[in-house]
Amino acid sequence: MNPDLTQRDFAPTAPYLVGREKVREFARAVQATSPLHHDVPAATTAGYRDLVAPPTFPIVIAEATLQQLLAEPDAGIDFSRVVHGDQRFSYSRPIVAGDELTATLRVASIKTLGGNSMVTSETAMVDADGEHVVTSISTLVVRGDDS
C-alpha cells in the first residue's frame, strides 16, 4: 500500500440524487419494514420532508468514492484481497429522498500489521446547501501475499 494516499486530495463525486424508489428498494433489501422508509404520508407526518433512508444507505454513495480509491494507479490495492474490516456512519441528520449528496473521500490512515494493510477512509457527504449530512468511515483490510 502506498502511504502517500493519506496526503492526497480527492475530487468530490458528482451529486447523488436520493430517489424515493431507491430508498424503498434498499429498505426491502435490508428487511427494513418501518413505514418511514416506504410510506410518504407516514414520513411527512413524522416531520420528514420525504421517505427516510435506512441507517446504512450511505454505503450506496460511498461506493463511488471506493472506486476512486481503487482507481488510483499507485494505490497498490488488489481488490481480490480486500476484506471489509469495520464500518461506521456518523450523521448530522437523516438522509431523506430528494437529497442531493456530494461525497468527498479522505484516506485517514494506513497501517500495516502482520503482513496485512489496513486502510481507513472517510467519505463526508454534504447536501445541496453544502451542509454536512453523514460521514461514512470504512476500514478495508488488504491481505498480504502470504495470507
Place this chain on the structure above:
Amino acid sequence: MTLAETLNLEVGQVVAERSFTLSRDSLVRYAGASGDFNPIHYREDVAASVGLPGVLAHGMLTMGVAVQPVVDWLDGRGWVSDYQVRFTRPVVVDPTEGAEITVTATVGVIDEAGARLDLAAVYNDQTVLGKAQVRISAH
C-alpha cells in the same frame, strides 16, 4: 426530558430482540440494491476459489439488518445518529437453509445526547459483529 427519560431506559435493559433469515435470494437482492456485485456473495465456485467455506452474506447486509430491531422499536421517537460495527466472522449462507441471525439490542450508555445501544448479532452460536454500537438521539 432527555430521550432516555422519554423512553424510560436503564443501562443493561434489552430493548429489542429479533431473528432474521438471510437466503441466497436476500444476497442477490442486496447486491442489486447496494451495487456490491462481488461474486463471493452469489457464486459458490468463486467463493471456493478464494478459500471461503461457501457463499458469504455481504457484511453490509448483516450490518443493515442488524439495526432494524432498533429502528422498529424506536418507531420515530428518536433516530439513529451513529452506527458502527466490526466484521468479525463471515456468515455462510446455505443455498437451501439460508442463515439465521439473531440480534439483541441492549442499552449500554445513557447520556444527555441520548443513549448507546450495543448489538449482539449471533449466527451459529457465534457473534458475527464486534463493537456493534448504535447511538440514538432525540430529534
